[in-house]
Amino acid sequence: MSISLLIGVGALTSIGVYLITARTLSRIILGFVLLGHAAVLALLTAGGPSGAAPIAGGDAALANPLPQALALTAIVISFGLTLFMLALAVRQQTLTGDDLVEDDLEDQRIAQLAAENEHEADR
């Protein structure tokens, strides 16, 4: 197992986590893309050492094709999700002028309710 790839997975995870915990939607999307890369690299790393491209007929030792097939799906799906989130960010920016993630409206209402209860208990 290649230490280089392991470090790559770890570093991309770290940076991705750092970015998705931001308040700006555009940064969250960046972090999401990096986490996607980390996941794909992790699949390849777990699948075995590198080798020749998995095309039948050659003499050299082939790379494991199974994680590659899984990784392809992962790439395509995270691609779709990324673009969708991007569209959400752009829409929010058009409507409100920024792309900050606000606290959930319904949850704010519950907090309001709790505060009212406390207020009543004080009286």
Place this chain on the structure above:
Amino acid sequence: MLWTLLIAHLAGIVVAGVAGRRGIRAGLAAAAIAPAATATWAISRLVGDADPATAELVWVAGLDLGVSFRLDSMALMMTTLVSGIGTLVFVYAIGYFSAGADGGVRFPTALLAFSTSMLGLVWADSVWTLFIFWEFTSITSFLLVGHKNTSADVLRAARRALMITGAGGLVLLAGLLLVAEAAGTTTISELGPITGSSASVAAILVMVGAATKSAQFPFHVWLPGAMAAPTPVSAYLHSATMVKAGVLLVAVLSPAMIDVDAWLWTGLAFGVTSMLWGAIGALRQRDAKLILAWGTVSQLGLLVTVLSLGSGKALFAGISLLFAHALFKAALFLVVGEVDIRTGTRDIAELGGLARSMPIAAAVAALAGLSMAGVPPLLGFMAKEAAIEAGLGLSGPERWIALGAITGGSVLTVAYTLRFWIGTFGPGPATEVAPRRLAMTAPAVLLALAGVLGYVFAGQVTDIVGPAAVEANEKASVYELIRWPGLKTAFVISIGIVAAGTALGWFLSARPVGAAPRTVGADAADETIEATLRFAPDITARVQHGSLPVYLATMIIAVIAATMPFFASAEIDHLVLWDRPLQAGLVAVTIVAAATGAVVGSRLGATLTLGAVGIGVSGIFVVHGAPDLALTQLVVETVIVVGFVLGFGSLAREFPRSSESWQTIRLVLSVISGIGIMSALAFAGSRPTGTAPIEALTDEAVDVGGGKNVVNVILTDIRALDTLGEVVVLATVAVGILALARVRADEVEAAS
């Protein structure tokens, strides 16, 4: 046939709703059809000797999930009661409500919905089905108790009933799961005796569930409040059927609990206290309906006491009592409703002299009351004799507890019955009375006469209750209802009970009626409910605070925790620096690009570094031997970068800064999660469970898929359906983006 009846009921609900638009009486008449048909069918089966009918709808076969019904003798008897009394109650309600009463749609549909749920409950043959219909009856009961939904008191009473029976239902579910686990089956008719400590816990949980439904002390506090319901509801749900559900459950589960001591003692504790406390409560009330309600608590206590004894004799006595009680208690409630409607009051201090002005009602009340008091020649007498016999047949301490409680409770029962009759119909200043309504009188008369006929045709009644009791305990088959036992111990006790009860009742009736007492514990129950409602938002506001970054951080911490077990097998022998040196170089480039993207202040700069990361990763793919991935990644990366540039063109150029403390948390989390994932991956790779099936996949690609590119064959042949799903996802995303991109002018206004 069971499905047909259920569907007929559901159709009946719709028809009743439509008819109810034209007035409550039309709705009630329409709603009565399905119960009447069911009752007719059930009685025809009672007369004939039919095998149990079953019906099943399998959902997940391996998990025993689904709806399953079984109409055995017990269920058949209960069906007769539920639908028979149900039909009478519907007819009665036509007289009870004035033609222009509110709730013409709501009341008949809710009452028929209850009737349907109750049938499902008594037919249920799997613990799941039982639980579901159990909860349905709680909910429909809530709707019916809260029928007069303009009064705060009524709504509070309805909520109390729902909360107590609903919470009890959850306790019951826990108990049923334990029973099913211990018995190895979820089918109720196949339950065998269970043992062990989990059986004891199950017994207590089931008994508590039953006690909430059957209004056993201290859960009885909902029942007096539920008397806020219209009297047809009280007669049907809160005396004849729904409150019997808990009692029925005690009977149905007694084969499984025969060896569990906790079952007997929990049952006795609930039953004995309820029998005595309920009877004392009945003696203190001045509202005739509340006297009956408290009497129901007491009578249900008697049923729970007798049924939890578990012997064949006790089961036979318990089922007989249940049958008798449903008849006489419903009749008494119907009479009270008639008194209420015709005089305008139910207060026994105001009522008087009704024996002359309402002779039929007085006679019905007398017959039903005597049956309740256990006086011959009525059905209630034979059932009570059987109960005393069951007590005499015991040994050990439970013999004296059961006998003492049955005797004491019965003395009080005779007393409050007498007080009820004298207070309502006995001497006193004559109360003004409105004209009789046939629809109200006839059902009560039928139910009271049933008590007499039950005594005359004791053999036929034995044929109904006997087989029902045998379902719960085979030894019950040898017993029968006895019309005139002669001077045996039980009969002597009966005579003593009636004598003492009459003396006590006479004495108490002569005393002036005191102020109506409040239900002890009802306020506490309401307080608990209120406190829960206040408590819930407090907790929710803390857990569900609404901040996305904090939610994400919570999930990340969970992921980090999940990597911890891998550290137990920390080995590094299988690690190499790189597969090829170029790999290390590309990884370094990728990391640098990603790190730059994280710290760079401008959005455009971040987007460009994102492109660099994508190219770096593509390079890693190439070196690894994955050209398909590399090509896909390049295309994807290009589209994403273009998308970011287009999307961020209109955004502010600089990222806003976040707070210092949160910044620290983010850094710590990111470092730990990176190290955690990396180490977990490394350690997981130390013990491969086999070799990669590279050759097999390659051969298969050529032979089966007819292609040389193994990855492509996997995607388009082996996992073709998954790939199709992927395409669908992408198409959905495209449609979604299109919809999101269109912003209407009014939406901008609404947002700002």
